[in-house]
Amino acid sequence: MEREKIKQQKLERLWQLAPQFIEGTPHAEFLGMKFVAIDFGRATLSLPYAKKLIGNAQTKVLHGGVLTALLDQASGLAAVSAFEEMRPVATLDLRIDYMRAAAPEKTIIAEAHCYKVTRHIAFVRAIAHEGDIDDPVASSQASFMTTGASSKPKDPLLRTKAAKDLPPASKVKP
Amino acid sequence: MSVLSESQIAEVLSRIPYAQELAVRPLLMGDELTLILPYAPHIIGNPMLQALHGGAVGAFMETAAIVQLWLMGEPKHLPKPIGVNIDYLRRGTTKDTYARAVIARQGSRVANVRVRAWQDNYDNPISTLHGNFLIAKV
Numbered sequence: 396m397e398r399e400k401i402k403q404q405k406l407e408r409l410w411q412l413a414p415q416f417i418e419g420t421p422h423a424e425f426l427g428m429k430f431v432a433i434d435f436g437r438a439t440l441s442l443p444y445a446k447k448l449i450g451n452a453q454t455k456v457l458h459g460g461v462l463t464a465l466l467d468q469a470s471g472l473a474a475v476s477a478f479e480e481m482r483p484v485a486t487l488d489l490r491i492d493y494m495r496a497a498a499p500e501k502t503i504i505a506e507a508h509c510y511k512v513t514r515h516i517a518f519v520r521a522i523a524h525e526g527d528i529d530d531p532v533a534s535s536q537a538s539f540m541t542t543g544a545s546s547k548p549k550d551p552l553l554r555t556k557a558a559k560d561l562p563p564a565s566k567v568k569p
Numbered sequence: 570m571s572v573l574s575e576s577q578i579a580e581v582l583s584r585i586p587y588a589q590e591l592a593v594r595p596l597l598m599g600d601e602l603t604l605i606l607p608y609a610p611h612i613i614g615n616p617m618l619q620a621l622h623g624g625a626v627g628a629f630m631e632t633a634a635i636v637q638l639w640l641m642g643e644p645k646h647l648p649k650p651i652g653v654n655i656d657y658l659r660r661g662t663t664k665d666t667y668a669r670a671v672i673a674r675q676g677s678r679v680a681n682v683r684v685r686a687w688q689d690n691y692d693n694p695i696s697t698l699h700g701n702f703l704i705a706k707v
Contacts, residue, residue: 422622425611449586451647458587459650460628467624483615485657486623492652542618 409433409476416472423468426461436477436509440469443502455499459533463491465505466521466535473507474517474539484517484539491535501525503532515541573600573640581639584647588632591625595636596667602640604633606666606686613663621661623696626686630655630668630698634682637670638702651679653700661695664688673699680704 413433417423431439442465450458467486474484507521517539524531578595582588596603606629614622638648666688673681684698
């Protein structure tokens, strides 16, 4: 039961901190990204359409780079939430497939899933869509590296004995 | 191929509102094009480390690829990205970033492009991109 409680507290902390992860990132703010949801190893963000984000003035379609930034940010948040202790991460590499043009005026939703973490590396897949995940605009595969040097949890909550019994975040099924 | 001018390239960039928003500008030396992404606080991704956002650098390199392809073929429509791979090699710092694109292979419909982005030293790129782009018919 103690385990469940710690897991719950950890999740609540994630929900508290995740919006700041977006608001505290100048470029994410600049693009207008919004926090939607978070879970262990999972994150969802949205990006409302804006004229300044257009990649082709003729067709009014979003710039591919805007999707790159959104998928990178969502994937980074999923990576942060997958580690035992939350740590800042840096993108190592990112591959994006652009399946179709984003429809003008539509909000983009990015859903990221960190399916594996090692001690310092996180592997994340993400999909960008306009409401129907089966009709994706783009998908990505990325890896992240932790940038914090600490190996001991600073969080007092995670130093408790019960915290050690927690399954790795990536194995927790929502 | 006709002689390029910076105003011609600026004209292509004006068709890409997001590149305008990032204030991307061209630097032309003979037929070699370098794009400049001027540093601005809003392209920061990690305020603690003062590191550039990977998405901003990625968007910049993608723009370099698109502009380079447009200049080579001058198609009616801007090329569209199909898939790109980005490697982040170093932290981008609070300085101007440069990018140069090389077309590795150009077919009739698809072109493969390699882009390098650097700050202090061309030989120490902060990031590289390679990807395939759909070239619209001329």
